[in-house]
Amino acid sequence: MLFERAKSVFPGGVNSPARALKHLPSPLVAKAASGAYLYTDRGKLVDYCMAFGAIILGHAHPRVKKAVEEQLEKGWIYALLTEQEVEFAERIRRHMPSVEKMRIVNTGTEATMSAIRAARGYTKRDVIIKFEGNFHGSHDYVLVKAGSGAATWGIPTSAGIPQEVARLTVVVPYNDIDAFIKAVREVGDRLAAVIVEPVAGNYGLIIPDVEFLKALREETQRAGALLIFDEVITGFRVGLGGAQGLFGIRPDLTTLGKVVGGGFPIGIFGGRGEVMDLVAPSGPVYNAGTYNAHPVSIAAGLAVLKELETGEPYRIANEAAERLAKGVEDVAGRLGFDVVVKRMASMFQFYFKKGDVKTPQDVRESNEKMYLKLHEIALKHGVYLTPSQYEVNFTSAAHGREVVEETLAALEKSFQELQRE
Ligand code: PMP
Incomplete structure (x- = not known):
C-alpha cells in the first residue's frame, strides 16, 4: 500500500x-x-x-498553464533580474499601495520570517507580538500558539525552538483589544512589530472587528513598532487590495503568497520604502535565495493577476x-x-x-x-x-x-x- x-x-x-x-x-x-x-x-x-x-x-487554468509553458520554452531559471518580475511587482504595488518596495521569495514562511527580521532591523528592537491561532508559517519566531496544522495536531508551540527565541514572541488573544493594549504596555520599548492575519484563516475562519485592526494600527504607531499584515491567504483573495484595502488600514509591512504564485512556490514581503531599503544589498538586513522570484512562479502569478483584474x-x-x-x-x-x-x-x-x-x-x-x-x-x-x-x-x-x-x-x-x- x-x-x-x-x-x-x-x-x-x-x-x-x-x-x-x-x-x-x-x-x-x-x-x-x-x-x-x-x-x-x-x-x-x-x-x-x-x-x-x-x-x-x-x-x-489554461491561461496559467500557457504562461508557464511559454516560460519553460525560454528556460526556467536564470538567477538574474527579469523584466517580468518588475512588471509583476509594479502590478502588485498598483493594487496594494502600502507595498512600496518588495522582495520576492519562495514561501509564505520565508516572507513572514524576513518581514519580522526587517522590522527588527529597522526598529533595532527584538520582541514581537503575534495572536493566538494565527499561523505565519513554520519558522521559529512564529510557531508559538499557532493555528493550522499546528492546532489540528495539538502542537501549537513547536518542540525544537530555544526558550530564548520563544521568549521574544508574545502571544495575545485574537480580536481582543484590551488584551492587546495591555501586552503592548508590558512589552514597552522592546516591541519591534505586531504580526497579524487581518482575517484569520488558520483557526477556522475568524473575522475580526474593524476596531481591533484599527487598534493595532494606532497602538503600533504610538509604540514606535511596525504593523505587519500577513496577507498570505487574504492577499488577492478577498479582492485586489487584500484585507488592507477592504478595511482601509495601511500596515507598515505586508506578506503575500499563495494566490500571487498561481499555485507555484512564492512568498513576498514588502512595505514602506524606508524599511525595505534596509534589505540587502541596499541595507544590512540579509535576505537571499537561489530561487527568489522564480520565473515559473512569476509567469503563473502574472497570468493570475491579469485574470483577477477583470x-x-x-x-x-x-x-x-x-x-x-x-x-x-x-x-x-x-x-x-x-x-x-x-x-x-x-x-x-x-x-x-x-x-x-x-x-x-x-x-x-x-x-x-x-x-x-x-x-x-x-x-x-x-x-x-x-x-x-x-x-x-x-x-x-x-x-x-x-x-x-x-x-x-x-x-x-x-x-x-x-x-x-
Ligand atoms: N501565513 C499565512 C497566513 C498562511 O496561511 C501560511 C500558509 N498556510 C503561511 C504564512 C505560510 O506560507 P507557506 O506555506 O507558503 O510557507
Missing part, C-alpha cells in the same frame, strides 16, 4: 502535516486536478481546499462561497443541527456550535468531532471539504453554479447521514 511506503520514507507518511488526515485511516492520494475537481484514490472530488487557498482561478473570478468565487454558506446554514438548520457559518469573499467555514465565532476560544468550543465526521461522509459523496476544523474552505472561479448545486445536493445527503449516526 502506498501509505505504508510513504510512512517508511516520510514522517507520518506525508510532507506537510495538514495532508495527513487524522480522522481517516490514510491520507488522500492525488492523481490529477482540473477546474474545481481533484482526481484522487477516492475518486473525483469537488475541491474546497484548493491547495489551502493557493488556487483561485481553478486547477490547471473582476470576473472574484464574482464567481464569491458567489459560490455565498451560496454554499447559505446552503450549509439552511440544511443544518432544517435538520436541527446548531451550526455557525462564517464567510468572507471566497472563504467560508462552519462550526457545530451554538452562538457565534469571534475568537479562537469560540472555535475550540465547537464540536470538532462532528466536523470531521461530516468531512468523512462528504468525501464519500464526492466533496472534499477543507480537512480540518482549523482550516477554511476556499472556492475558485471554477466553482460555477453547477458545481455549487452538485455540492449542495451532496452536502444535504451528508448532513442527513450525520443525523442518522
Whole structure:
C-alpha cells in the first residue's frame, strides 16, 4: 500500500502535516486536478481546499498553464533580474499601495520570517507580538500558539525552538483589544512589530472587528513598532487590495503568497520604502535565495493577476462561497443541527456550535468531532471539504453554479447521514 511506503520514507507518511488526515485511516492520494475537481484514490472530488487557498482561478487554468509553458520554452531559471518580475511587482504595488518596495521569495514562511527580521532591523528592537491561532508559517519566531496544522495536531508551540527565541514572541488573544493594549504596555520599548492575519484563516475562519485592526494600527504607531499584515491567504483573495484595502488600514509591512504564485512556490514581503531599503544589498538586513522570484512562479502569478483584474473570478468565487454558506446554514438548520457559518469573499467555514465565532476560544468550543465526521461522509459523496476544523474552505472561479448545486445536493445527503449516526 502506498501509505505504508510513504510512512517508511516520510514522517507520518506525508510532507506537510495538514495532508495527513487524522480522522481517516490514510491520507488522500492525488492523481490529477482540473477546474474545481481533484482526481484522487477516492475518486473525483469537488475541491474546497484548493491547495489551502493557493488556487483561485481553478486547477490547471489554461491561461496559467500557457504562461508557464511559454516560460519553460525560454528556460526556467536564470538567477538574474527579469523584466517580468518588475512588471509583476509594479502590478502588485498598483493594487496594494502600502507595498512600496518588495522582495520576492519562495514561501509564505520565508516572507513572514524576513518581514519580522526587517522590522527588527529597522526598529533595532527584538520582541514581537503575534495572536493566538494565527499561523505565519513554520519558522521559529512564529510557531508559538499557532493555528493550522499546528492546532489540528495539538502542537501549537513547536518542540525544537530555544526558550530564548520563544521568549521574544508574545502571544495575545485574537480580536481582543484590551488584551492587546495591555501586552503592548508590558512589552514597552522592546516591541519591534505586531504580526497579524487581518482575517484569520488558520483557526477556522475568524473575522475580526474593524476596531481591533484599527487598534493595532494606532497602538503600533504610538509604540514606535511596525504593523505587519500577513496577507498570505487574504492577499488577492478577498479582492485586489487584500484585507488592507477592504478595511482601509495601511500596515507598515505586508506578506503575500499563495494566490500571487498561481499555485507555484512564492512568498513576498514588502512595505514602506524606508524599511525595505534596509534589505540587502541596499541595507544590512540579509535576505537571499537561489530561487527568489522564480520565473515559473512569476509567469503563473502574472497570468493570475491579469485574470483577477477583470473582476470576473472574484464574482464567481464569491458567489459560490455565498451560496454554499447559505446552503450549509439552511440544511443544518432544517435538520436541527446548531451550526455557525462564517464567510468572507471566497472563504467560508462552519462550526457545530451554538452562538457565534469571534475568537479562537469560540472555535475550540465547537464540536470538532462532528466536523470531521461530516468531512468523512462528504468525501464519500464526492466533496472534499477543507480537512480540518482549523482550516477554511476556499472556492475558485471554477466553482460555477453547477458545481455549487452538485455540492449542495451532496452536502444535504451528508448532513442527513450525520443525523442518522
Ligand atoms: N501565513 C499565512 C497566513 C498562511 O496561511 C501560511 C500558509 N498556510 C503561511 C504564512 C505560510 O506560507 P507557506 O506555506 O507558503 O510557507
